[in-house]
Amino acid sequence: MTAASAPALELRPAPKHLAMLAAEMRADWDYEDIRQALIACSKAGWDDIRIYRETFRLLLIADSGPGDLRALAGRPARTGGGMSEETRQALEAARGQCAVSPTRVHPQSDNDQLGETG
Numbered sequence: 001m002t003a004a005s006a007p008a009l010e011l012r013p014a015p016k017h018l019a020m021l022a023a024e025m026r027a028d029w030d031y032e033d034i035r036q037a038l039i040a041c042s043k044a045g046w047d048d049i050r051i052y053r054e055t056f057r058l059l060l061i062a063d064s065g066p067g068d069l070r071a072l073a074g075r076p077a078r079t080g081g082g083m084s085e086e087t088r089q090a091l092e093a094a095r096g097q098c099a100v101s102p103t104r105v106h107p108q109s110d111n112d113q114l115g116e117t118g
Helices: 015-025 029-042 050-061 066-073 085-098
Strands: none
Touching: 015 029, 015 050, 029 050, 029 066, 029 085
8 A cells, every 4th residue: 555545544533541641651740741742732722643743753752851842832933844746746655665564463451462463
């Protein structure tokens, strides 16, 4: 399945759960600070996918915090990234060719181990 034929990803907004998960994953992140950062992102016009992507990206950076997410929300949105339409199409085609099917399955519960598929 290529990127062009992939069905649209439908996410249900879950900001409270995202804030709770982030606070649980990072003891140095305060729930209320995360919540305020998520609100700032939403008010800045970010879609849910961008909010989730940036939140999880920052969770993996040791010296980051909710203030970094709030600061990102205050920056103007990038438009187009300076790429031509031809370059953008070539990039999408390359991404489609590089797509790899996952070979691991997610555990069904916290007690299960990762398993191999097929």
